[in-house]
Amino acid sequence: MSDRLGPPLETPLFGRVALIGLGLIGSSIARACQHRHLAGTIVAIDQDPATVARVTALGIADRATTDVAEGVRDADLVVLCVPVGACAAVAEAMKGSLKPGAIVSDVGSVKASVIAQVQPHLPEGVAFVPAHPVAGTEYSGPDAGFATLFLKRWCILTPPEGTDEDAVERMRAFWSALGSDVEVMTAQHHDLVLAITSHVPHLIAYNIVGTAADLETVTQSEVIKFSAGGFRDFTRIAASDPTMWRDVFLHNKEAVLEMLGRLNEDIALLARAIRWGEGDKLHDLFTRTRAIRRGIISEGQETPEPDFGRRRDGQ
Amino acid sequence: MSDRLGPPLETPLFGRVALIGLGLIGSSIARACQHRHLAGTIVAIDQDPATVARVTALGIADRATTDVAEGVRDADLVVLCVPVGACAAVAEAMKGSLKPGAIVSDVGSVKASVIAQVQPHLPEGVAFVPAHPVAGTEYSGPDAGFATLFLKRWCILTPPEGTDEDAVERMRAFWSALGSDVEVMTAQHHDLVLAITSHVPHLIAYNIVGTAADLETVTQSEVIKFSAGGFRDFTRIAASDPTMWRDVFLHNKEAVLEMLGRLNEDIALLARAIRWGEGDKLHDLFTRTRAIRRGIISEGQETPEPDFGRRRDGQ
Numbered sequence: 001m002s003d004r005l006g007p008p009l010e011t012p013l014f015g016r017v018a019l020i021g022l023g024l025i026g027s028s029i030a031r032a033c034q035h036r037h038l039a040g041t042i043v044a045i046d047q048d049p050a051t052v053a054r055v056t057a058l059g060i061a062d063r064a065t066t067d068v069a070e071g072v073r074d075a076d077l078v079v080l081c082v083p084v085g086a087c088a089a090v091a092e093a094m095k096g097s098l099k100p101g102a103i104v105s106d107v108g109s110v111k112a113s114v115i116a117q118v119q120p121h122l123p124e125g126v127a128f129v130p131a132h133p134v135a136g137t138e139y140s141g142p143d144a145g146f147a148t149l150f151l152k153r154w155c156i157l158t159p160p161e162g163t164d165e166d167a168v169e170r171m172r173a174f175w176s177a178l179g180s181d182v183e184v185m186t187a188q189h190h191d192l193v194l195a196i197t198s199h200v201p202h203l204i205a206y207n208i209v210g211t212a213a214d215l216e217t218v219t220q221s222e223v224i225k226f227s228a229g230g231f232r233d234f235t236r237i238a239a240s241d242p243t244m245w246r247d248v249f250l251h252n253k254e255a256v257l258e259m260l261g262r263l264n265e266d267i268a269l270l271a272r273a274i275r276w277g278e279g280d281k282l283h284d285l286f287t288r289t290r291a292i293r294r295g296i297i298s299e300g301q302e303t304p305e306p307d308f309g310r311r312r313d314g315q
Numbered sequence: 316m317s318d319r320l321g322p323p324l325e326t327p328l329f330g331r332v333a334l335i336g337l338g339l340i341g342s343s344i345a346r347a348c349q350h351r352h353l354a355g356t357i358v359a360i361d362q363d364p365a366t367v368a369r370v371t372a373l374g375i376a377d378r379a380t381t382d383v384a385e386g387v388r389d390a391d392l393v394v395l396c397v398p399v400g401a402c403a404a405v406a407e408a409m410k411g412s413l414k415p416g417a418i419v420s421d422v423g424s425v426k427a428s429v430i431a432q433v434q435p436h437l438p439e440g441v442a443f444v445p446a447h448p449v450a451g452t453e454y455s456g457p458d459a460g461f462a463t464l465f466l467k468r469w470c471i472l473t474p475p476e477g478t479d480e481d482a483v484e485r486m487r488a489f490w491s492a493l494g495s496d497v498e499v500m501t502a503q504h505h506d507l508v509l510a511i512t513s514h515v516p517h518l519i520a521y522n523i524v525g526t527a528a529d530l531e532t533v534t535q536s537e538v539i540k541f542s543a544g545g546f547r548d549f550t551r552i553a554a555s556d557p558t559m560w561r562d563v564f565l566h567n568k569e570a571v572l573e574m575l576g577r578l579n580e581d582i583a584l585l586a587r588a589i590r591w592g593e594g595d596k597l598h599d600l601f602t603r604t605r606a607i608r609r610g611i612i613s614e615g616q617e618t619p620e621p622d623f624g625r626r627r628d629g630q
Contacts, residue, residue, distance in 0.1 A: 198544025229513025242601035286557035
């Protein structure tokens with residue numbers, strides 16, 4: 001694994017890195033930082049004492065604490081890996097302890113709201129470089145993380161206007177060292193792009209799984225048994241962390257509702273085509289969508305193996 | 316592979332099996348029949364001469380022909396593996412050549428329509444046992460098939476009232492030998508269950524992929540790059556065979572539109588919860604849906620590996 005992520009650096013990119021929130025993403029960053037020696041010291045901060053204990057047992061940080069103010073002290077890089085709704089409170093808690101010249105970053109799936117929550121709290125001389133690694137799995141918590149989570153995945157940086165260029169370049173180097181391709185765009189554009197590539201797909205998946213569970217004419221046992229017909233593909237992202245996703249929707253409301261509106265217009269057209277037997281319209285769409293998947297596969301963002309390369313239980 | 320499917324039978328279940336349509340499903344049945352020696356002779360019938368040539372080259376049938384009437388002659392079992400919209404024409408073409416005592420079956424994803432299309436054409440003394448193996452991949456054609464496609468997947472039989480019980484039992488034995496669990500239900504109930512576990516998920520997936528491709532504010536290149544945020548999960552089933560799926564929607568219109576209506580009601584509620592910041596409603600749903608996935612995994616219909624166990628290109 002470490003080969004593929006690249007060898008450890010001789011000199012770490014940052015002296016002290018503080019990670020706040022050691023869930024799937026935070027713990028994956030910790031592991032990757034260890035593998036590649038990106039930090040002189042890794043400090044893990046989590047409000048949950050059980051997580052702090054688990055991180056200590058896993059040995060994925062040099063120090064672990066529940067105390068934000070103490071944990072960020074002397075850190076050269078602080079990365080918020082908490083649900084986006086918690087960013088303001090974390091920023092408030094750490095603001096008095098940040099070292100001049102430190103970089104603050106995050107990993108939130110929504111960027112304009114995080115900037116609005118965090119930036120007002122940051123003292124002069126601390127740079128804020130918001131980041132969003134477009135990577136994850138349906139599992140949560142410090143045990144779910146792994147060092148290659150970000151390998152060959154995109155990380156989007158959304159520095160507000162006037163952000164120190166050097167800080168942006170250091171974060172680009174950091175995410176490159178984690179194996180990611182890095183792109184820079186505005187927070188507003190990010191929130192629109194991710195609404196369609198991530199937020200609305202999650203909403204739709206949660207919704208279809210919920211609807212299927214509530215039918216009076218089809219039993220839940222039947223839904224489960226016959227899920228290989230397509231339904232089960234939706235259940236993976238509908239098994240993602242509930243708190244993280246609640247916050248995403250509440251903090252990217254406009255873009256999500258806008259994209260959902262477009263989706264509804266298009267589904268109304270499809271429903272009409274079905275009702276009136278317009279097979280050509282259906283066939284045309286179904287042919288176009290095949291091409292999109294080929295693009296995703298050829299860009300290395302998806303496996304070409306049939307059925308995602310799924311293995312069957314017990315095989 | 317053949318181990319897991321079970322050893323070859325000493326005596327085949329059927330003397331001569333004719334498969335009509337050698338796509339993903341038909342060619343998988345042919346391969347599994349060979350592996351397990353379920354047929355004395357396998358006859359492959361396809362309207363496309365290129366497919367007939369390919370089947371011959373692959374060696375997955377004893378004979379291959381474009382002629383339905385000739386191909387089904389003397390067959391003890393005839394399985395229609397064509398898009399559901401083509402069933403009436405195939406039934407019409409074969410009706411004069413069916414052997415008395417033969418069983419006719421199919422693999423269509425819709426059952427009431429297939430029964431209505433096929434049954435009127437069948438002569439006295441020929442049993443019709445409609446079947447639907449709930450299995451597949453996003454690939455099409457004779458090269459896409461494999462012998463274990465049906466292993467640990469459900470196959471649903473929907474014999475019309477009055478169907479010969481012995482014929483039903485023989486089809487149960489046939490699908491069990493292909494590795495499937497078999498369930499019997501009415502065609503009407505099947506069409507409702509599959510509308511929610513398969514048809515509507517496909518429609519939603521086609522729709523979201525289509526909507527994403529058509530945005531003027533987000534480029535197609537961005538959709539592809541950042542698809543790992545969730546979108547790419549939808550592209551797999553939206554890459555399924557366009558003709559097969561056009562026919563499914565046209566032939567299960569009522570159940571699909573009914574289930575789509577329910578989905579739309581639920582999505583309107585979710586949109587309202589987002590607009591009004593009702594985080595608890597979102598969190599409750601997102602917690603319930605996690606449980607459904609656990610059920611699917613514990614029933615062996617899904618892999619517990621994170622991210623479907625996807626491998627990344629080149630790794």
